[in-house]
Amino acid sequence: MRKEIVIVGLNHRSAPIEVRESVAFESAYLHDALTRLRNYSSIDEGVILSTCNRVEVVAAASDSTTAYSEIGRFLSEQKAQRHGIALTEHTYQYRGVEAIRHLFRVAASLDSMVVGEPQILGQLKQHYDAAQQAGSVGTILHRLFHRSFSVAKRVRSETGIGSGAVSLSSVAVDLAKRIFDRFDDKTVMLIGAGKMGDLMARHLQSHGVRSLMVTNRTFERAVELAERIHGNPIRFEDFPQYLKMADLVIGCTGAPEVLVNAAQVDRVLRERKHKAMFFIDIGDRRNFDGKINDLDNVYLYNIDDLRNVAEENLQGRSNEAAKAEGIVSEEVQSFVRWIGSLEQVPTITALRQRFDDIRRGEIDKSLGGVLKTLSPEQRAALEDMTTAMINKFLHAPITELKRRGDRDNDDEAALYLAALKKLFDLEGK
Amino acid sequence: MEATFIKLTAAIYLFAAASYFYFVFRKDTVSRLPSFALASGFIFHTAALLVRFVNEGFAAVALIGEALLFKSWLMVGVYLLIQVRYRLTVLGGIVAPLAFLMCLAAMAFGKSGAEIPPGLESFWLPLHVTLAFLGNAVFALAFGVSFIYLLEERHLKHKKMTALLKRFPPLESLDRLNLMLLIWGFPLMTLGIITGSLWAGIHWGDYWSWEPRQIASGIAWLFYGAILHGRITAGLRGKKAALLTMVGFCVVLGYFLWGDTVFPSRHGGRFQ
Numbered sequence: 001m002r003k004e005i006v007i008v009g010l011n012h013r014s015a016p017i018e019v020r021e022s023v024a025f026e027s028a029y030l031h032d033a034l035t036r037l038r039n040y041s042s043i044d045e046g047v048i049l050s051t052c053n054r055v056e057v058v059a060a061a062s063d064s065t066t067a068y069s070e071i072g073r074f075l076s077e078q079k080a081q082r083h084g085i086a087l088t089e090h091t092y093q094y095r096g097v098e099a100i101r102h103l104f105r106v107a108a109s110l111d112s113m114v115v116g117e118p119q120i121l122g123q124l125k126q127h128y129d130a131a132q133q134a135g136s137v138g139t140i141l142h143r144l145f146h147r148s149f150s151v152a153k154r155v156r157s158e159t160g161i162g163s164g165a166v167s168l169s170s171v172a173v174d175l176a177k178r179i180f181d182r183f184d185d186k187t188v189m190l191i192g193a194g195k196m197g198d199l200m201a202r203h204l205q206s207h208g209v210r211s212l213m214v215t216n217r218t219f220e221r222a223v224e225l226a227e228r229i230h231g232n233p234i235r236f237e238d239f240p241q242y243l244k245m246a247d248l249v250i251g252c253t254g255a256p257e258v259l260v261n262a263a264q265v266d267r268v269l270r271e272r273k274h275k276a277m278f279f280i281d282i283g284d285r286r287n288f289d290g291k292i293n294d295l296d297n298v299y300l301y302n303i304d305d306l307r308n309v310a311e312e313n314l315q316g317r318s319n320e321a322a323k324a325e326g327i328v329s330e331e332v333q334s335f336v337r338w339i340g341s342l343e344q345v346p347t348i349t350a351l352r353q354r355f356d357d358i359r360r361g362e363i364d365k366s367l368g369g370v371l372k373t374l375s376p377e378q379r380a381a382l383e384d385m386t387t388a389m390i391n392k393f394l395h396a397p398i399t400e401l402k403r404r405g406d407r408d409n410d411d412e413a414a415l416y417l418a419a420l421k422k423l424f425d426l427e428g429k
Numbered sequence: 430m431e432a433t434f435i436k437l438t439a440a441i442y443l444f445a446a447a448s449y450f451y452f453v454f455r456k457d458t459v460s461r462l463p464s465f466a467l468a469s470g471f472i473f474h475t476a477a478l479l480v481r482f483v484n485e486g487f488a489a490v491a492l493i494g495e496a497l498l499f500k501s502w503l504m505v506g507v508y509l510l511i512q513v514r515y516r517l518t519v520l521g522g523i524v525a526p527l528a529f530l531m532c533l534a535a536m537a538f539g540k541s542g543a544e545i546p547p548g549l550e551s552f553w554l555p556l557h558v559t560l561a562f563l564g565n566a567v568f569a570l571a572f573g574v575s576f577i578y579l580l581e582e583r584h585l586k587h588k589k590m591t592a593l594l595k596r597f598p599p600l601e602s603l604d605r606l607n608l609m610l611l612i613w614g615f616p617l618m619t620l621g622i623i624t625g626s627l628w629a630g631i632h633w634g635d636y637w638s639w640e641p642r643q644i645a646s647g648i649a650w651l652f653y654g655a656i657l658h659g660r661i662t663a664g665l666r667g668k669k670a671a672l673l674t675m676v677g678f679c680v681v682l683g684y685f686l687w688g689d690t691v692f693p694s695r696h697g698g699r700f701q
Contacts, residue, residue, distance in 0.1 A: 163595070178585055181599040273664025276600065297667040299585050309590045 003044055003140055004064050005339075007099040008071040008091055009056025012113045015090035022085055023078040025050040027130070034134035037074055042066040045138040047131040047145065049106075051123045053113050058103060060140040064095040100144065100335050104328045107148035108155040109162070116161040116317045121152045143338065151331045158327060161320040164313030168196070168306045169203040172280050175309070176204065176248060179278050179299060183208035189246035190214045190231065191239060192253030193221040196282050200250055201229055213246065215239040217253070240264060244271045250280045251287030262291035265298060282306070340417070347417055348398055350426040355390045431484070432536075434477035435498070439532040441470030442505075446525035453522050453596050463518065467525055468509055474502050474532075496562070497538070501531035503566035511570065515606055519597055523573045553628035561621030561646075565681060567614035568653070571607055572678040575671035578603040582668050604666055607674060611660065615653050622646055649680045 010020060025033050025048055037046045037057065045060040057074065061067030076087050094102045105111045109120050128145045131137050137145075156162055165171040180186055188209050190201050193216040201212060212231035216222035219235055226233040234242055243249070243260070251259060265277070274297050281288045281302040293300035301309075363386060367379065374382065401416060421427050445466035452460050478498060508524045511517065581597045584590070597603075625643075630636035637643060656673045659665030665673075 164590075175585070175590075177599060178581065178594065178597070179600050181602040181605075270664075274666050275664075276667060293586065296669060301588065305588045308588065312590060 003060045003062060003342075004067075004095055005099040005103075005140065005144060006059045006061045006064050006067040006071070007056055007094045007102055008068060008075065009049070009054060010087070010090045010092065011054035011056070011111065014092055019085055019087070019090050020053070020055060021079075022083050023055045023075050023087065024052075025055065025078070027126075030127070030130045031134045034131055034136045036077075037071075038136050040067075040070040040074065042070055045141040046136045047128055047141055049124060049127045051120070054106070054111075056106075058099070058141065058144070060138060068093050068095075097332060097336055101328060101332045103144065103148050104151045104331055104335075105325075107152040108324055108328060109152070110155075110321055110324055110328065114166055114314070115321055116163075116166075118156075118162055121149065124152075125149065140339070140342075144335070147331065147335055151328060154331070155324045155327050159320040159323045161317055161324050163320075164316050166310050166314050166317070168282070168303070168310060169200040171306045171309045171313070172200055172250075172301070173203050173207055175299070175301060175306075176278055177207075179276055180247065184210055186247040187211040187213065187245050188248045188250065189234075189239065189242065190225075191249065191251045191259060191287065192216055192255075192283065193225045194252035194254075194283075197250050197252030198225060198229065200252075200280065200282070201231070204248065205229065209248075213239075213242055215242075217255075244268045246277070247275070248278045248280065249288075250282065252282045253287055254284045255287060256285050258289050259287045260292070261289040262295060265289075265292050266295055269295060269298065280306070344401055344417055347420060347426060348401060351398070351420065351424060352390075352394065354424055354426060355394060359386050359390055431477050431480040434473050434480065435532060435536055438470050438473040438477060439529055439536065441466060441473065442525055442529035442532060445470055446522070446529055449518060449522040449525050453518055453593070463521055463525070464509070464512055467505060467521065467528075470528075471502070471505050471509060474498075474505065478502055496558075497531045497535040500562050500566060501528045501535070503563050504528060504531075504569055507563075507566050507570055511606070515598060515602060517574075517598060517606075519577050520570070520573050523576070524570070527569075553624050553631065557621060557624040557628050560617055560624055564614050564617035564621050567610050567617060568674075568678050568681060571610035571614060571674050574603055574607050574610065575674040578607065578671040579668065579675075582671075600667070604670065607671060608660055608666075611653065611657050611674065615650075615657050618646070618650055618653065622650060645680060645683075649677055652677045652680060 010023065012020070027050075030048060030050075033048055034046060037043055037048065037059070042061045042063050043059045044062060047058045049056045049058065055075070057071045059067055059071065072087065072091065075091070102111070107121055107124050109116050109118065112120055124145070128137070131141070165174045176183070183204065186209055188201060188204055188211070190197050190212065193214070201209075201214075205212065212226075212229065213234050214222045214226040214229070214231040215234040215236050215238075216225070217236050219233065222233040222236075225231070240260075243264070249260070253259065260279070265279075269275075269277070276297045277299070279288050279292055279298065279300040281300065283303075286302060288300055288302070290300070290302075292298055363382065367374065371382075397420070401420070404416060445463050448460075448463040448466055452463055481498075504524060505528050508517075508520065512521065577597060578600060581594060581600055581603070584594050585600070598606075626636045629638065652673075656665065656670065656677065659673075660670055
């Protein structure tokens, strides 16, 4: 019996967030869900993938049509049914080659909302492990998932799909890394206690920044934030004095007026012997004078600049994605070949059966005619002799077939199998 | 033997240049391959120079056309030393093709057959030539580093993040390296001038004869001295420092390329 890989699921493109949430699986209940999934008659193996952007059931099934409807039913048993959501219009279904391709693309982060984001691989591994613990993984899914992990790694190392920061704070850190070669001797000044600045400061800290000054119009909020992110609070009216110590200055206030102007920075620069400064303006309005960027050794990026860089990087990723698709196609091909090789066991059995049937038939015919007079011992010897002959006839071809089947990338294995089936008329046996 | 070594060197440098370009422009991964290639080219380069030096003496290594071989050897050597500490694939992308071209030119020019007139041979001459060339090699690298700095600085100022930019070291590293090269290059140049002057004093009779090349080196020396002074005391750094370093090298280079033809002098192998 031939097993087929089937995927039914929904993702950020096919379904809105409410629908995705209505079918999401909490990790605590994953084990139970997998057991329930296995109870469906057509499902032999199953893995459930559930992240905030997608819910998918990957299964090895004996019959794809039944599997589609059974998985559909399984998914709607989640909250969806109670909420009266008809899932069918939000789900996609894949089987065979298309299912393999889909899973490889998911693993390689080609199907992600932010193409190239690295988390998906870890999530995939987690859900695969859960399925393995629940005992719902067999030969096919084991092989399929492990292959998808290596496809993801290959794509990551051979293409630039994960390169280029796409979030604003990682773009800022990337830029800072173009200017400074180390962060542990740098000082960051955070002007304003906004969420965004907080995030950016933490991001810089995780890259080695140790010294951090925080200032805000209401001093209490500066103190509060400084405590949270281990910085030093500074009174708002004092911050210009401290500017000369800052290598990175992040402005994220809602102030309508410019807080730092070019002449000020020019003075500060002379005081700090022209050591480079990086101004990051992420305030609602411009916190820093645009002319600051014209000064030597000073770089000013405002929120739009950061956004542009992020968008360019995203564009770059989609160019790399084309390369990644090529790799995925290659890998799908080789996996399909492996699946094909699974057919060899039934084929070999059928081949033996066919030969044995012929032997049986011919012996019976002879024993009924010319050889009627043989003694029981002679009959047994005839039996042994013919069996041995067949075993010897078949030994070389079967060994060769098995050898080819054991290799992953043998193009000809499927060809041999097909030829054998045709030559000995094994089809439909 | 020696010609074979030079050909091999040139071929390996070409390969190194190609691999530097490949890794700068194409791949996302960092590889040691280009540096290994350059280093193995350097070994053949050393062998070629040694053979020549043993067979024909110092003049065959360091004068006129032959000097190219010696200069490129020094340049590659200094680069290999630097890249042990700094990941500077981009600079390799400048050094390797340059070294290849210099080897090619050395092959094309062949040997000039220049000889040091008897009586002028003394221990000062090789010392002077080696120090002066070494100083030049260091400044050549400083030129390359400054060029990369300015390129990166421009990109950052104009807010153009290209993939190429990511292969560049941070500006801070480049600026520090630039200063380091200046700190090494300037004393070498100073010693080069002093030893040359001593040699001239002994063999020509005057220590300083206002010869075109002497004047050019003098200007370059003052220029580099001023940059070094500015960097150490006045906080000269970054873009201005990089620009000035490039200008300084143009003075040196310009004289070496055209100086001898425009203002023939006793320097550069013509001793009379």
